[in-house]
Amino acid sequence: MMFKFLYPSHLFSFLNKGISIISAIIIPFLFLSLIFALLISPQDYIQGDTVRIMYVHVPAAWMTLMCFGMISFLCILTFLFKTKNTILLYKSIAPIGLSLSLIAIITGSLWGEPTWGTYWVWDARLTSMLVLMFFYLIFIFSYKFISNQNLSLKVCTGISVIGLINLFIIKYSVNIWPTLHQTESIKIIGRTTVDSSMLLPLSMMLLVFFLYCALIFLMKYKSEVIRIKKKGLKKI
Amino acid sequence: MNLDIFVMNGYGVYVWSAFAFSFLVCFILFVKTKRTLKKLENEFKKEAMSLSDEKVSALKNKKVAQEILNTQQKAH
Amino acid sequence: MxxxxxxxxxxxxxxxxxxxxxxxxxxxxxLRDNILYFLSPTEIKNSENLNYSKKIRVGGMVKTGSVSINNNEINFIITDLSNEIFVTFKGTVPNLFSEGKGVVAEGKLKDKKFFIAKRILAKHDENYMPPSAEKILNKDVK
Incomplete structure (x- = not known):
């Protein structure tokens, strides 16, 4: 089989190692990043201290987009090749993405009030981000509550494909339409408009968020594998 | 004591609540995940113990099952 | 295979x-018209079927030197560098509202050149830097 490396028996021994390594380094790294984000990094020239909200808002938003991208990829893979083990993978990612989308929306509105003068507006970026959160919710519901596995997979694939289109809408919303939300600052092509003194805490926090996602993912995946092996015990 | 870090020119309430909220959500998700994992590990161990001897020897050849039981022993 | x-x-x-x-x-x-969060002064000038009784939003830059405050009433000009619209507003503006910066005004049009705002939102750009870096940048421009 082409997806043999995804089999639980190959992955399981790495899970424990991964979990212990990440849980050992994440706490010191979190404190270091927080010191940079809240104390060392400078104020913004117009936004003052509110710019510090960026250090949780942006990583959370990026990671939630990345999680949905991964889910869509895995879901489509499962649908096309009927690989059972990829189901465990996307089930383990979805709750992380949901939590992060909630964080991105709430911190975003806490950033909006002191800068824009409002907690919420219905502009293209904010609305499409809210839609993403609902996509996560429906996605989780449809694998939790649809007991027919075949049907559940079809529904999940449908949601993830539509959600994938929404993902591109989120990404490009600030460029296509006039929005209250500012356009992107960190560009792969072109000049990044975040000063290096702020880019450092931002990338540190991004790494912290990434490690956190990896940790939760490994723990959730391990739980799913044990759940399956537990069923297997009865059949020996 | 210097209160500037908490006040942040009046923006402190927004900044701190944003950080606190993020931390809270992450913490809740972590605790929930950890609890489920622990519960499943314990249940697995219980069921493995209740198996008959002949089944236990069959279990010895299962790599993943052994790993689950091993991590349990370390945790206790 | x-x-x-x-x-x-x-x-x-x-x-x-x-x-x-x-x-x-x-x-x-x-749905483009509904997705557009605000219109620019140029779009208002060019559009033919404007609804004067409907709430709309106008966005652009606060023209430098155009802000005047008297008795809780703020008057300023929103510009997109090619066209302008005069805005009057009663109430408090967000902290980030200032001349030369982005703004979105929500309210009703009186005519194509005059806008009565009920709410003012500040729009900031995608540049993040410490105040010291901004001073250096301004010196370079001058």
Missing amino acids: LVRAAKKRIKILVATLSLLILIAIFSLVV
Whole structure:
């Protein structure tokens, strides 16, 4: 089989190692990043201290987009090749993405009030981000509550494909339409408009968020594998 | 004591609540995940113990099952 | 080698995906007026069927030197560098509202050149830097 490396028996021994390594380094790294984000990094020239909200808002938003991208990829893979083990993978990612989308929306509105003068507006970026959160919710519901596995997979694939289109809408919303939300600052092509003194805490926090996602993912995946092996015990 | 870090020119309430909220959500998700994992590990161990001897020897050849039981022993 | 069933599923997926993308693009184009969060002064000048009783939003830059405050009433000009619109507003503005910065005003048009705002939102740009870096940048420009 082409997806043999995804089999639980190959992955399981790495899970424990991964979990212990990440849980050992994440706490010191979190404190270091927080010191940079809240104390060392400078104020913004117009936004003052509110710019510090960026250090949780942006990583959370990026990671939630990345999680949905991964889910869509895995879901489509499962649908096309009927690989059972990829189901465990996307089930383990979805709750992380949901939590992060909630964080991105709430911190975003806490950033909006002191800068824009409002907690919420219905502009293209904010609305499409809210839609993403609902996509996560429906996605989780449809694998939790649809007991027919075949049907559940079809529904999940449908949601993830539509959600994938929404993902591109989120990404490009600030460029296509006039929005209250500012356009992107960190560009792969072109000049990044975040000063290096702020880019450092931002990338540190991004790494912290990434490690956190990896940790939760490994723990959730391990739980799913044990759940399956537990069923297997009865059949020996 | 210097209160500037908490006040942040009046923006402190927004900044701190944003950080606190993020931390809270992450913490809740972590605790929930950890609890489920622990519960499943314990249940697995219980069921493995209740198996008959002949089944236990069959279990010895299962790599993943052994790993689950091993991590349990370390945790206790 | 792909199984025939998998090939069939790929076809289904590609067909669904392209159909969905078409639907998405179509509905975004149709709904464009609702997605636009604000209009620029130029768009207001050029549009022919403006509804003067409906709440709309105008966005752009606060023209430098145009802000005047008397008795809780703020008057200023929103510009997109080619056209301008005069705005009057009663109330408090966000902290980030200032001359030369982005703004979105929500309210009703009196005519194409005069806007009565009920709410003012500040729009900031995508530049983040410490105050010291901004001073250096301004010196370079001057």
